Amino acid sequence: QVQLAESGGGLVQAGGSLRLSCVASGGAFSRYYMAWFRQAPGKEREFVASINQGGEATYYVDSVRGRFTISRDNSKNAVSLQMNSLKLQDTAVYYCGAHTRLGLGHSTDSRTYAYWGQGTQVTVSS
Secondary structure: OOEEEEEOOEEEEOOOOEEEEEEEEOOOHHHOEEEEEEEOOOOOOEEEEEEOOOOOOEEEOOOOEOOEEEEEEOOOOEEEEEEOOOOHHHOEEEEEEEEOOOOOOOOOOHHHOOEEOOOEEEEEEO
16 A cells, blocks of 8 residues: 655745655555646645656646646656646645556546545645
8 A cells, every 4th residue: 555745835926836746655656557636625626637657658637738747756656746837726735646446547537546645735826
């Protein structure tokens, strides 16, 4: 069973950048599809981006495509989310999730992901 811990959140002005990291422990990290989700106050958890086990394939929600980049380093048991050109609507708690469910690869459904970190707050100000 893998444990996940996010870091890197903070307060940034609109148009700025942040890099989130998620470090895994306790499991075979390279077996897991990894994803980033976010949840704003009063809203459901929303898919942001995902990456396959080897890091060759990624998928993004339309609202962040071209601005965010997901990557992973299996030697460091880590997945990152580089966020550029941040907008006010990117404000949320960001979570990393992991799953190994066959056939569900780049799932955008949070119920697919069995493992979650505690989240890191990202606040974008005007």
